[in-house]
Amino acid sequence: MTDLALDIASRVEAFVRGTVFGYEQDPRWETHGPSAELVAEMRAAAKAAGVLTPHILPGGKHLSQRETALVLQASGLSPLGPVAVNTAAPDEGNMLLLGRVATIAQRARYLAPLVAGETRSSFLMTEPASENGAGSDPSLLRTAARRQGDEWVIDGRKTFVTGIDGASCGIIMARTGEEATMFLAPLPNPAVRIERIIDTIDSTMPGGHAVVTIEDLRLTDADVLGEIGRGFEYAQVRLAPARLSHCMRWLGAAKRAHAIASDYACRRRAFGRLLIDHEGVGFQLADNVIDLRTCEQMIAWCADELDSGKRGSAESSVTKVAVSEALFRIADRCVQVMGATGISDDTVVARIFREIRAFRIYDGPTEVHKFALARRIRRSHLGADG
Structure with a gap:
C-alpha cells in the first residue's frame, strides 16, 4: 500500500467521521436518497476539505484497485459518505468507464463535471421483468437503437435506474442488430421520461431508483460510447x-x-x-x-x-x-x-x-x-x- 493511498484514506476517514456523521439525522436524507440540496452541501464541504473524488488524482490518473479499496472503505463508514466525497454508485463506475472508453469531447462534456462533483449520472441497462427484459441476463435486452438518416433513434423501457432523477447524463444500453451499443444521452430529455421512483429498502442513492420510458430519443454518432456493437x-x-x-x-x-x-x-x-x-x-x-x-x-x-x-x-x-x-x-x-x-x-x-x-x-x-x-x-x- 502506497503512502499516498494511506494519506488519502486517512483524510477521507477524518472527514466522514468529523463531518458526514453529523448529517445522518438530517431531514434532507429522504426516502429516495439525500436531496440535491444536501448532496451539494456535503460535496462543498468535501471539496473544502480536499477529499472530493479522492480516488481520481489531479490530471485524471486513477488509484489502483488495491489503493481504491482503502479509500472507498473509509468513505463507506457512513452510508452518506460515498455520496459526500463522490465515490458512490453509479457515478464511480461511470467515471471509470468514461475514462477508459469515451472520446476527448465526451470526457470534456460528461466526465470532467462528474469528477468535479458538479453533476450526477445514471446507467440504463436493467429492463422490466414484466416485459422479460434484460436484468441479470443481459442477452434479453429489448431496448433498441435503429438508424434513421444521420441519427440513432432509441426506444425502450428501463427500470431500477439509479439516480436518473437529477442526473445530467445517462449511459444507455441498447440493442443494435444482434449486438448491443452504449450511448451517452444528455439529461433531462423529453424523450427520456421518468414514470415513477420505486420504493426500496435502501435510501442512500440521490434520485432513488426509477422506471423510465425512452421514446424516440434521437442521438448521433458523436453520442456513441466507444464502438458500435461492443456494449x-x-x-x-x-x-x-x-x-x-x-x-x-x-x-x-x-x-x-x-x-x-x-x-x-x-x-x-x-x-x-x-x-x-x-x-x-x-x-x-x-x-x-x-x-x-x-x-x-x-x-x-x-x-x-x-x-x-x-x-x-x-x-x-x-x-x-x-x-x-x-x-x-x-x-x-x-x-x-x-x-x-x-x-x-x-x-x-x-x-x-x-x-x-x-x-x-x-x-x-x-x-x-x-x-x-x-x-x-x-x-x-x-x-x-x-
Missing part, C-alpha cells in the same frame, strides 16, 4: 470493478455497525453481567471479526487480479458473493446484539442493515453469480461440447 464488452469493463467497489464501500459500513454493536455489548448489562460476557452475544461479535477479516482479504485478492490487467469477471463474482453474504451476516448480527435498539433509527445500524441487504441483489444477485461460476466449472471439465 456487452464495455458492460463487463464497468461491472467487474463496480462489483468490487460496492464491496469496498459496504465493508466500511459493516465495520461501523460492528463498532457500534461492540460498544453497546460492552456497556449494556443483563442477567448480572455485560452482554459481551454472554457467550450468545460475544460469539456473534467474534464471528463478525472473522467475517470482516475474510472480506478484507477477498477484496485485496480481487483488487490485485484487476490491477494485474485481468478482466476479473470470475474473480469479481466470487468476491461479490462472498463479501455481500458476509457483510449481511455481520449487519444482521449487529441488529440482533443490539435488540430493540438495533431495529430503531436511534443509531445508523438499522439503516446499514437495509442498505447491505440490497447489496445482495445489486450488481447481480448471489444466485446469478453462482450460476455463472458453475457454468465455468462445467466448461473447464467438460468442454464446450460436453
Whole structure:
C-alpha cells in the first residue's frame, strides 16, 4: 500500500467521521436518497476539505484497485459518505468507464463535471421483468437503437435506474442488430421520461431508483460510447470493478455497525453481567471479526487480479458473493446484539442493515453469480461440447 493511498484514506476517514456523521439525522436524507440540496452541501464541504473524488488524482490518473479499496472503505463508514466525497454508485463506475472508453469531447462534456462533483449520472441497462427484459441476463435486452438518416433513434423501457432523477447524463444500453451499443444521452430529455421512483429498502442513492420510458430519443454518432456493437464488452469493463467497489464501500459500513454493536455489548448489562460476557452475544461479535477479516482479504485478492490487467469477471463474482453474504451476516448480527435498539433509527445500524441487504441483489444477485461460476466449472471439465 502506497503512502499516498494511506494519506488519502486517512483524510477521507477524518472527514466522514468529523463531518458526514453529523448529517445522518438530517431531514434532507429522504426516502429516495439525500436531496440535491444536501448532496451539494456535503460535496462543498468535501471539496473544502480536499477529499472530493479522492480516488481520481489531479490530471485524471486513477488509484489502483488495491489503493481504491482503502479509500472507498473509509468513505463507506457512513452510508452518506460515498455520496459526500463522490465515490458512490453509479457515478464511480461511470467515471471509470468514461475514462477508459469515451472520446476527448465526451470526457470534456460528461466526465470532467462528474469528477468535479458538479453533476450526477445514471446507467440504463436493467429492463422490466414484466416485459422479460434484460436484468441479470443481459442477452434479453429489448431496448433498441435503429438508424434513421444521420441519427440513432432509441426506444425502450428501463427500470431500477439509479439516480436518473437529477442526473445530467445517462449511459444507455441498447440493442443494435444482434449486438448491443452504449450511448451517452444528455439529461433531462423529453424523450427520456421518468414514470415513477420505486420504493426500496435502501435510501442512500440521490434520485432513488426509477422506471423510465425512452421514446424516440434521437442521438448521433458523436453520442456513441466507444464502438458500435461492443456494449456487452464495455458492460463487463464497468461491472467487474463496480462489483468490487460496492464491496469496498459496504465493508466500511459493516465495520461501523460492528463498532457500534461492540460498544453497546460492552456497556449494556443483563442477567448480572455485560452482554459481551454472554457467550450468545460475544460469539456473534467474534464471528463478525472473522467475517470482516475474510472480506478484507477477498477484496485485496480481487483488487490485485484487476490491477494485474485481468478482466476479473470470475474473480469479481466470487468476491461479490462472498463479501455481500458476509457483510449481511455481520449487519444482521449487529441488529440482533443490539435488540430493540438495533431495529430503531436511534443509531445508523438499522439503516446499514437495509442498505447491505440490497447489496445482495445489486450488481447481480448471489444466485446469478453462482450460476455463472458453475457454468465455468462445467466448461473447464467438460468442454464446450460436453
